[in-house]
Structures are given as C-alpha cells and as structure tokens.
Amino acid sequence: MPFIPHSDSDVQAMLKTIGVGQIEDLFDEIPDELKQSVLRQVPAGMNEMEVSRLMRGRAAQDGTPLGFVGAGAYQHHIPAAVWAITTRGEYYSAYTPYQAEASQGTLQLIYEYQTMMSRLTGMDVSNASLYDGATSLAEAVLMAIRSVKKGAHRVLVPESVHPAYRQTLKTIVGLQGVEVVELAVPTGRLEADSLDAGALGEFSALVIPQPNFFGVLEDVDALTDWAHAQGALAIGVVNPMSLAVLPAPGSWGSTGADIVCGDGQPLGVPLSSGGPYFGILACKQAYIRQMSGRIVGRTTDLDGKPGFALTLQAREQHIRRAKANSNICTNQGLLVTAATIYMSLLGPEGLRRVAAQSMQNTRALRDRLLKIAGISQRFDQPFFHEVALTLPRPAAEVIETLAAENIVAGFAVGSEYGDQANTLLVCATEVHTSEDIEAFAKALERVLG
Structure with missing residues (x-):
C-alpha cells in the first residue's frame, strides 16, 4: 500500500482553502486532448509471479544483438x-x-x-x-x-x-x-x-x-x-x-x-x-x-x-x-x-589490457571491412577504438537492414552531420571476437550486394 500522509479530510480542507472543488481543477490549464484518461499500456494489477513473467518478456524484446555501435556508450566486459x-x-x-x-x-x-x-x-x-x-x-x-x-x-x-x-x-x-x-x-x-x-x-x-x-x-x-x-x-x-x-x-x-x-x-x-x-x-x-x-x-x-x-x-x-x-x-x-x-578489480594493468584489446579489435574490424568493395576510411587520422567508414549506400539504410539480422551495425553519422549520409561509425571493444567481426563483415557484404 503506498504511503499517502493526507487523509480525505486533509485533502478537502486544502482544496477548500485554495478555492477549488477537486484535485483535477489544479490542472485545468492542460488541454483535454493531451490528457490520458486510460493507461492502455499498463495492465491490470498483478501478483509478484505475474509481474516477473511480464518483465522477463519485456526484457527479451531487446534481444541480444551483435553490436558494433559506440558513439559515446560502450560495451565492455563487467566482471x-x-x-x-x-x-x-x-x-x-x-x-x-x-x-x-x-x-x-x-x-x-x-x-x-x-x-x-x-x-x-x-x-x-x-x-x-x-x-x-x-x-x-x-x-x-x-x-x-x-x-x-x-x-x-x-x-x-x-x-x-x-x-x-x-x-x-x-x-x-x-x-x-x-x-x-x-x-x-x-x-x-x-x-x-x-x-x-x-x-x-x-x-x-x-x-x-x-x-x-x-x-x-x-x-x-x-x-x-x-x-x-x-x-x-x-x-x-x-x-x-x-x-x-x-x-x-x-x-x-x-x-x-x-x-x-x-x-x-x-x-x-x-x-x-x-x-x-x-x-x-x-x-x-x-x-x-x-x-x-x-x-x-x-x-x-x-x-x-x-x-x-x-x-x-x-x-x-x-x-x-x-x-x-x-x-x-x-x-x-x-x-x-x-x-x-571496477577500477579496483582491474587495476592499472587491467585497464591497459582492456583499452589495448579494444584498439586491436577495432583495427581488425576496420581492416576486414575495408576489404569489402566500395568501403573506405572516412578520415585518414589515428583513432582509438572507433572509426568512421564511408559506404556506397546511406548508412541508415544499411543499419536498418542489418537490424533484421540481429546486428547493430554502428551509428549513422548523417543523422547528426547532414553531409555524411554514407558515413558509418563502428566500434569494437575487448568483448568482440574474430568470429563476431567475420559475421558482421559477411552480413555487410550481402547487404551491399
């Protein structure tokens, strides 16, 4: 039972003092078309077992895709x-x-x-x-x-x-x-x-x-x-x-x-x-x-x-x-x-290994993808564990297509930089294997024809 400190008589006394008849009157500036009278996506009350089943099902909808997207948030192994x-x-x-x-x-x-x-x-x-x-x-x-x-x-x-x-x-x-x-x-x-x-x-x-x-x-x-x-x-x-x-x-x-x-x-x-x-x-x-x-x-x-x-x-x-x-x-x-x-468990040497392995995997990813016809490196500059690649097709289309194969292909740079519609930003960390990289590369080859 939720903790509500005010009794009905308390609420009525406060409403009377400020001169309104009901709590809803406090929100009369909100247009009716913006109000949701029924929470259609919220199911009826459930017991603990039913809620657990529901939440497991919702979580499963995210799936476990093979991901090569970074753009500010990165997949690392967490002990x-x-x-x-x-x-x-x-x-x-x-x-x-x-x-x-x-x-x-x-x-x-x-x-x-x-x-x-x-x-x-x-x-x-x-x-x-x-x-x-x-x-x-x-x-x-x-x-x-x-x-x-x-x-x-x-x-x-x-x-x-x-x-x-x-x-x-x-x-x-x-x-x-x-x-x-x-x-x-x-x-x-x-x-x-x-x-x-x-x-x-x-x-x-x-x-x-x-x-x-x-x-x-x-x-x-x-x-x-x-x-x-x-x-x-x-x-x-x-x-x-x-x-x-x-x-x-x-x-x-x-x-x-x-x-x-x-x-x-x-x-x-x-x-x-x-x-x-x-x-x-x-x-x-x-x-x-x-x-x-x-x-x-x-x-x-x-x-x-x-x-x-x-x-x-x-x-x-x-x-x-x-x-x-x-x-x-x-x-x-x-x-x-x-x-x-996390930093205590890994220590300086552990952090260096994670960073170095991420760099190595990203270079392996870059080298493998550059073997695909029509793909080139966008910027001829040193990089850490992300690299921008130019595709022969819009990156957003490629990402959407590969999503159907349970692969998150990267970030479509054109969504933020209008002149780079064909630029795909890809990332690898220590969690990616050579098999992951090869699976991504073969899927990308199929998509690009």
Whole structure:
C-alpha cells in the first residue's frame, strides 16, 4: 500500500482553502486532448509471479544483438564481482545524509574514487561525479567562464565533440548568456594551425575532445598550448578508458589541460538502454572552488583516527539559484560505487589490457571491412577504438537492414552531420571476437550486394 500522509479530510480542507472543488481543477490549464484518461499500456494489477513473467518478456524484446555501435556508450566486459558487491545492502542503499559524516563507508568510497580519477586524468582534484558526460561539459564550461579574469562569455567547441554534448551545452549555458562558437573539422579533427585567433575574437575556453566523436585522436598538445597562448583555458572531454593508454590530460601541452570532463560509463556501468551513467569532472587546484558537486577529503577525528568529510561544499551552492556554482550537481553515487570497484578489480594493468584489446579489435574490424568493395576510411587520422567508414549506400539504410539480422551495425553519422549520409561509425571493444567481426563483415557484404 503506498504511503499517502493526507487523509480525505486533509485533502478537502486544502482544496477548500485554495478555492477549488477537486484535485483535477489544479490542472485545468492542460488541454483535454493531451490528457490520458486510460493507461492502455499498463495492465491490470498483478501478483509478484505475474509481474516477473511480464518483465522477463519485456526484457527479451531487446534481444541480444551483435553490436558494433559506440558513439559515446560502450560495451565492455563487467566482471560479475562488480555489481555483486555494488548491490550489497551496505552499498546499494547507502546515501550520504545531511549529517554526511555519519556515512563513513560511503565517504571513504567516494574518496577512493576521487583519488583514482585524479590519477587517471592527471589532474589535482576530482569531484564525486555529476549527472552524465554532457552535463559535465556544461559544468566545465561554466567553471571556465567564472575562472578567466576579464574573459568573454564565449567558448570554442569543435564539431568533433559529441553532438548530444554540444546540444546539452547550448541548452544549459545559452540561458546564462554564454555563446558557443562551433569550429569546423573537415579533416576529422581540429587543426591548431588552422585557428585564427584574431578572427575568432575573445573567448574563455577551448573544448578539446580526446578521442573525438569520430574516434579520431586530436593533437591535444598543440591545441592546449594554443588555448593557453590566447589566455583561455583548455577543457578536455575524455573517454576514461582511453586514458589507460593515452597521455593524461594533465600532461597535455606545456602545462596540461585545466579542466577535464567526460562520461564514466565505460568503467563498469552497463549500457542499460541509455542510462543512467555518471559524469566525470576534474581540474587543477587553482579552479577547485569553482567546481560543482561533492568533494570528499580525509582527516582525523579528536582521537586521532582517520575519517572522511565533505569539503568545499557550501550549502549555498544549492540554494542560490542563478548565482550558484551549479543547479545540477547530481551525485551518481551508486554508479560511482560500481566504477570504483571496477577500477579496483582491474587495476592499472587491467585497464591497459582492456583499452589495448579494444584498439586491436577495432583495427581488425576496420581492416576486414575495408576489404569489402566500395568501403573506405572516412578520415585518414589515428583513432582509438572507433572509426568512421564511408559506404556506397546511406548508412541508415544499411543499419536498418542489418537490424533484421540481429546486428547493430554502428551509428549513422548523417543523422547528426547532414553531409555524411554514407558515413558509418563502428566500434569494437575487448568483448568482440574474430568470429563476431567475420559475421558482421559477411552480413555487410550481402547487404551491399
């Protein structure tokens, strides 16, 4: 039985006080044609056994297709121990209350996560996660705007940044008067020597994806130094798994990136039909007071015993509305728990092996698909574990056809980049075998005739 604290007499008293006859009157501004009187897709009440059967059937509708799609969310092997530990009662239901120090276990885990993420990114400090990768980019941009003295309310963002990230960024920062200037990437990545500082005008930050949406590796050293030469900050948007084999943002250029963000999904979080995931945010010490979200520190109590506490977490951050550091700052504690356990189990060497195997499998996939007549590599650039290929037919048609064969062929780049209708973005990770690659290649050959 649901917990409803108000009795019928309570409800009637409240309705009388505000001058309406029934609860429905509170929603009279909603047009009748938009109201759903009957929930046709919701079945009648069921017992536990019937609900379990229904949910198993719904889950089975997703099937178990052979997938080669990435585009921001990646299929990695997650050891069984990760979620077996994460879903134990001590972790699964623990959430830091207002008296945060009462949850020492939760705080210690977050502290360990922050330490791991700082080492992975090469930055001085990490927060305790954000909502997702797209909103973490928006938070990073707002941090930069506040941090650059006399900086313009403008940020440079190459078109090689994930389209969903760019859309989210515009939605969030646009309402705060921040202009997002998009930069073309005809070669598949942003070339530092093509940037004209005089023509671009003043800006507070340059966003640098690594790897970018097309899987291509950007020249992060040149771009970071160029941004700093203009008096702006460098914001790295990273796939955390790639940092097991690629230079950490803290080492980019002469002095390193200033702020790092991204999505933590590759670190032990299943795809799960699009979420939930969690956002990464780390920065140099100089910008820590502009960082949104929780930060946990280690200290000692009155008896000299080690303990953990929230630090630099002004309560006003959550109640100052437009003046707050952040009005999102959601801490995805459960997913951070899974990511921390995942990184602990694999360790640095395990992460390197996963990243290296993913790179090797993607190159094997690329080489096999290039043997098919009419297919070529879209960008002649180094890549991580995704690569864009040009097909002789529209990619969306090929994806739809192969879906009938239980194969998710990749991402149709033309759905976001109108001039690339024939571009297919494919991805492989450590979970793919040579048999998987061959099955995909033969199916694609049949489709292309």
